[in-house]
Amino acid sequence: MINADGTPGPAVGNLEIEAEDSLYVFVTVKIDPTSEDLPFVIQDSIGITYNGNQEWVQLEAWGQNATFLREQVITANTTWKNDRPFVILGGLLIPEGVELKIEKGTKIHLHADAPFIVDGTLTAIGEKYDSTRIVFQGDRLDEFYKDLPAGWPGIYFRQTSTDNLLRYVTIKNAYQGVVTEKGAGSVAKIRLEQCIIDNCFDAGILAVNSSIKASNCLISNCGKNVQLVQGGEYEFTHCTDVAVTNSYISHRQPVLAVTDFVKIGDQLSVGAMKATFTNCIFWGANGTVENEVITAREGNEAFDVRFINCLWKVEKDPESVVAENIINNSDPQFESVDTRNNLYNFRVKEGSAAINSGTATVVSTDLDGNNRVNNPDIGAYETTF
Structure with a gap:
């Protein structure tokens, strides 16, 4: 759906724009549900005709079924x-x-x-x-x-x-x-x-x-x-x-x-x-x-x-x-x-007092999945440098 300066589409015409002025164009996409699981892309375009010229604005929207x-x-x-x-x-x-x-x-x-x-x-x-x-x-x-x-x-x-x-x-x-x-x-x-x-x-x-x-x-x-x-x-x-x-x-x-x-x-x-x-x-x-x-x-x-x-x-x-x-x-x-x-x-960071200041426990990996050492760091993360 498109709305140009308060006028709904799909086609909007006879709009005048004064010098150094502008208008707002709003576009809403409603995607029908499908059986697709992966995210998908919807593409479209808006044609703009003015003073004998024509240009196209490309639109792209991402969606995913849930x-x-x-x-x-x-x-x-x-x-x-x-x-x-x-x-x-x-x-x-x-x-x-x-x-x-x-x-x-x-x-x-x-x-x-x-x-x-x-x-x-x-x-x-x-x-x-x-x-x-x-x-x-x-x-x-x-x-x-x-x-x-x-x-x-x-x-x-x-x-x-x-x-x-x-x-x-x-x-x-x-x-x-x-x-x-x-x-x-x-x-x-x-x-x-x-x-x-x-x-x-x-x-x-x-x-x-x-x-x-x-x-x-x-x-x-x-x-x-x-x-x-x-x-x-x-x-x-x-x-x-x-x-x-x-x-x-x-x-x-x-x-x-x-x-x-x-x-x-x-x-x-x-x-x-x-x-x-x-x-x-x-x-x-x-x-x-x-x-x-x-x-x-x-x-x-x-x-x-x-x-x-x-x-x-x-x-x-x-x-x-x-x-x-x-x-x-x-x-x-x-x-x-x-x-x-x-x-x-x-x-x-390197130089932190937490590094190698822990005591050994049964927890053998850290939050990132990295292995703990014999003198582990304090906190959820083990340094790897």
Whole structure:
């Protein structure tokens, strides 16, 4: 469809343009769905005749078919294939006892009204390359909107959810990235491996008396990067937890908060806390935060929080914790932080105090899939120079 200076087409004529003036021409393309899985190109042209002359303006539009799901309930064990993107409208629910598997390279786009709710099990296993990572993001991909936080609600693992695994998964531009409630059983409710959680308006990870085992994860530029509250059991190994004030997020909250309580109104709920952070970076910049790691204990439940071979930015050491081999207030020297263009590379440069300062763990590769060495680097990335 074409519209020239407010007059609809397909043919528009007898338009006068005064000297040094102009007119606007708007073109909209509507592509009928097909069975094609790969992206395709639609080409056309506009003919312009003026003062006895004729010119042609070439048009080109890209499109791709998608699988659209509205208020979807996954009623049986299901596998999503990567042949075309998924667009979720109105939300999606995986009920208790049901597993959704997602193939490598699958892209999931969620509308502003579409929470991804897991009462059962989510198994999302990607691979290290950009083309084979699994991506959760909003459905607005046009310029300006594509980088805004809070474009969709987030992924919510509710109380009955168990045995979730996310590997090589990117979660970006949500209101909250991963939210998990209290779970049952002796194994971690969620395993996050080689995951990126970025640009979430509120929390990147919010865990309420739950259990998470995370390794080689980057949690970056969220309003409240990692919030572990009302106790639970957590193990973070080789994670980079960083926030930098930019055009979308103002860094005003610590990148890590660990508490044994949550307070709603006048009601205080307390739970035992066990958390271990090994070879992790906790850093913030261009904000108002002096202590990027805070802990708080209100109850009489067990409170066992340990930091081993970590690099953090704090003015006051966190309370009631065990801290071993900590590098304090030494700039990690990230490869690139470009807030003007919203481009970030949180690998560390040569000379960083994080290099070779970790302790050996069972985590043998990094976020890029590179092998760890005997004296590994602190953080999600292992240097290769």
